[in-house]
Amino acid sequence: MSNSAYSTATYRLYDDKADFDKKATGIAVGLTVGSWTELPEVAKQQMEKYLGKVVSVDVHDGSGEPGTRYADITIAYPDLNFSRDLPAFLVTVFGKLSMDGRIKLLDVQPSAEFLQALPGPKFGAAGVRDLLGVHDRPLVMSIFKSVIGYDLPNLREQFLQQALGGVDLIKDDEILFENPLSPLEKRVPACIGAASEAEQQTGQKLIYFTNLTGPTYELRDNAKRAVEAGANGLLFNVLAYGFDALAGLAADPDIPVPIAAHPAMAGAMYPSPHYGISAPLLLGKLVRMAGADLSLFPSPYGSVVMPKEENLAVRDALLSDKLPHKKAFPVPSAGIHPGLVPLILKDFGPEVVVNAGGGVHGHPGGAAAGGKAFRQAVDAVLRGTSLEDYAAETGHEELKAAIERWGVRTS
Amino acid sequence: MSNSAYSTATYRLYDDKADFDKKATGIAVGLTVGSWTELPEVAKQQMEKYLGKVVSVDVHDGSGEPGTRYADITIAYPDLNFSRDLPAFLVTVFGKLSMDGRIKLLDVQPSAEFLQALPGPKFGAAGVRDLLGVHDRPLVMSIFKSVIGYDLPNLREQFLQQALGGVDLIKDDEILFENPLSPLEKRVPACIGAASEAEQQTGQKLIYFTNLTGPTYELRDNAKRAVEAGANGLLFNVLAYGFDALAGLAADPDIPVPIAAHPAMAGAMYPSPHYGISAPLLLGKLVRMAGADLSLFPSPYGSVVMPKEENLAVRDALLSDKLPHKKAFPVPSAGIHPGLVPLILKDFGPEVVVNAGGGVHGHPGGAAAGGKAFRQAVDAVLRGTSLEDYAAETGHEELKAAIERWGVRTS
Structure with missing residues (x-):
């Protein structure tokens, strides 16, 4: 199991007021190591390889009308955190998060290593x-x-x-x-x-x-x-x-x-x-x-x-x-x-x-x-x-x- | 297998103009025997036990604003049509239909016979x-x-x-x-x-x-x-x-x-x-x-x-x-x-x-x-x-x- 492989997921979140950068950090931390800033330095060194990373936050302010402001957020999840099966992957990237407001899972890009574990079509x-x-x-x-x-x-x-x-x-x-x-x-x-x-x-x-x-x-x-x-x-x-x-x-x-x-x-x-x-x-x-x-x-x-x-x-x-x-x-x-x-x-x-x-x-x-x-x-x-x-x-x-x-x- | 057991499903459909009674009949027929009015009488007699039934159509005309008119529709499906497992039941009542416009599955009421086939909680x-x-x-x-x-x-x-x-x-x-x-x-x-x-x-x-x-x-x-x-x-x-x-x-x-x-x-x-x-x-x-x-x-x-x-x-x-x-x-x-x-x-x-x-x-x-x-x-x-x-x-x-x-x- 490589220590450096990451799989990404891209979400669209609708929110008229949210700080989307903060939200993205919350996802990257909350769905991986759970907490980060309050960890002591030595723990951070140990846990860093399990920590999710914010890849991008692309905010669209919309028309100013309620319901039109959204952001596309991409998060990278360490492969270390989940086993090599789709239920583990989907629960990691869109388990609890699926219930967290107006959020849709747009795409995923599993690591090469994870993809290799999936069969794909036989024919x-x-x-x-x-x-x-x-x-x-x-x-x-x-x-x-x-x-x-x-x-x-x-x-x-x-x-x-x-x-x-x-x-x-x-x-x-x-x-x-x-x-x-x-x-x-x-x-x-x-x-x-x-x-x-x-x-x-x-x-x-x-x-x-x-x-x-x-x-x-x-x-x-x-x-x-x-x-x-x-x-x-x-x-x-x-x-x-x-x-x-x-x-x-x-x-x-x-x-x-x-x-x-x-x-x-x-x-x-x-x-x-x-x-x-x-x-x-x-x-x-x-x-x-x-x-x-x-x-x-x-x-x-x-x-x-x-x-x-x-x-x-x-x-x-x-x-x-x-x-x-x-x-x-x-x-x-x-x-x-x-x-x-x-x-x-x-x-x-x-x-x-x-x-x-x-x-x-x-x-x-x-x-x-x-x-x-x-x-x-x-x-x-x-x-x-x-x-x-x-x-x-x-x-x-x-x-x-x-x-x-x-x-x-x-x- | 009883010939007379039915399981029901209740849907909420949003549509500003639809004839909801016609829509309900279309569901009851389309998701069971496929076609009905054009069948010869002798075929109808044979097929009647496989035919879905419209139980109720409850139209809410809404405020007149677009997007507010809906109907709650209950359809009864003959148990004869599906095996005694949840995938068969869910594919029957909300398989293709889930993709048919603005429709949400509100509730189901499986027959007593079907319910008996499901384990329920062990403890x-x-x-x-x-x-x-x-x-x-x-x-x-x-x-x-x-x-x-x-x-x-x-x-x-x-x-x-x-x-x-x-x-x-x-x-x-x-x-x-x-x-x-x-x-x-x-x-x-x-x-x-x-x-x-x-x-x-x-x-x-x-x-x-x-x-x-x-x-x-x-x-x-x-x-x-x-x-x-x-x-x-x-x-x-x-x-x-x-x-x-x-x-x-x-x-x-x-x-x-x-x-x-x-x-x-x-x-x-x-x-x-x-x-x-x-x-x-x-x-x-x-x-x-x-x-x-x-x-x-x-x-x-x-x-x-x-x-x-x-x-x-x-x-x-x-x-x-x-x-x-x-x-x-x-x-x-x-x-x-x-x-x-x-x-x-x-x-x-x-x-x-x-x-x-x-x-x-x-x-x-x-x-x-x-x-x-x-x-x-x-x-x-x-x-x-x-x-x-x-x-x-x-x-x-x-x-x-x-x-x-x-x-x-x-x-």
Whole structure:
């Protein structure tokens, strides 16, 4: 354990009157050694290596209107103070402090040493591409529509129709839990069987992200049961279990499949300007450090929205070169239809998963036609052709029907 | 599994224009069967038992000013839809929905069947009293002051001084993680040894809440190691690990000690009026259902504050007769000194833990005197004597010094 490594955290504090420099010093001392100025010199020498440091205090006085004055404060915490796991790190930098007035955790920059202790994605975006054998285009993911109350034959048929559309990835609904109608050990073989059946027609591989659920201390066993049953991917409600539960899955060599992190419950933490954890940190950096290969988050296009600049910051955190970990696929979700594909690729770039539920199942020709329409839309963009022109070509009837249904949105 | 059990969730939604009745129906359908009106009749008959129901929509039109119109909406979810664990329940009622605009989860009322599947506290407030043999007064807890960078002899001495003051409970600092200076297996015997030493002088039992830390999937083993090393209580940063990690500890018969839940990170979720999870639910009902014997939360007296009505609602959730689980001790924390004891007991009633850090260690006579001052303050209230009068009596010099230091606050 190095004596000189520090990890930083950056906060935004709103306060109309506070002495932010004093506040920053209070955080740096209070969340580390507890007290400082009153310590005798000899104790200071001993304790100095445990003492937090103020890195920067950037005050914005605002308009003078109440509620507009804030400061962005960065504190460096000695790695000596916490163990090499995310609960220890998060409790250190945003445990008690989260309750100390209007304060939001904007970002963290763990030390190189701490980052090395975190697994990061097992496959990453590139590894997922390798599994699929798809390297030259954005991926397309389809979400089950209705699943609760469906029996296995119905789920299998729904899966098959999605797979026949040529999508690369299919994910369970995040609210599908262990249940008598479609238990994990039967659902996985049924869906994987449908994937094989579709592959014979489409020639294309497919990853099925099975929802990993159950009690925390059974998750690793459940994941292994899923893999034994044939699962080649897992969906995980990471915020309901904590980031470290994901890290333990990602670090386990006996769970050799990619993991897609679902943002369920994230809205309890990121949307407020005054409290919580910023979306790029919560759904970007932390999800990636903890080991998700894909991270779903609200797209800027649907009814469940996130402002576009936040979306792009989430993407940047997932794809940044600054982390030692593999890159994770951004999956902007909700409100996606084929007519949005050019905009998505313009906004997010080529390393993105185009993910749709209603935009697949709501296609006038059904889910298989919906998947085809998405693939055609991706092809159009890659060829540099407008969706409308591409849709007019023979063999692209599915895209044509999708555009008639939903239109094309270019900004 | 009963076909007729429902669990409810109540939300507050802010929206200046929304049709809240339509919104409620959208939640009830969208988070259960997915679609309804377009289903054929025969499918409706099959699916009806999986369909959510709108229980109530209570619209408050506000002042007409933007941002003041809201509705409290209660939805009933069929228990059929989720497994018997808190992650499944929370993802069902506040997963995707948490990201759907200005919405806060105010309360949940799980079905009797679901509640039965949750452990609740293993000991509860009454069980903790039995362990201590203290039934006739509020308990007094002391928090370690500075711990980071302290070696075992120093920690032991700090523990001993606190114990000599006659406190009932001593808790680790929540930011004390596994470290070379005070590893769990050495820290626990050192502190428990100090507790025994103090008991020979005070005649009083003491519970030491050791901070349970480490990777999620090692928590149960670490808890058992702590117990084997002599720990008679555990502190747990429940929100860093998820409620179910606590439930798994509480349900484990091989972890036969009470658990105190620390609210670290809670401020990321409860303070905003528009987002997140209400404090009484987060730090009251959920913490109790998951199995904490004590729940710490910000007191209304210190610098890290929570409004008093929220404090009392947290207390009510911890002590309510409406849950089948044992009651959990409310532990309002931060800013507590002996001069506040009458107010705390007036506000919270007799089933409360008076918890202090600075109010113990900052006593002019040291931590042992600090603990004595708290015990004297409790005795004064129970005898119906004012603190000032009680402090003037011979043998109550510690209370006298505390009042000189911090004063008495009666409202």
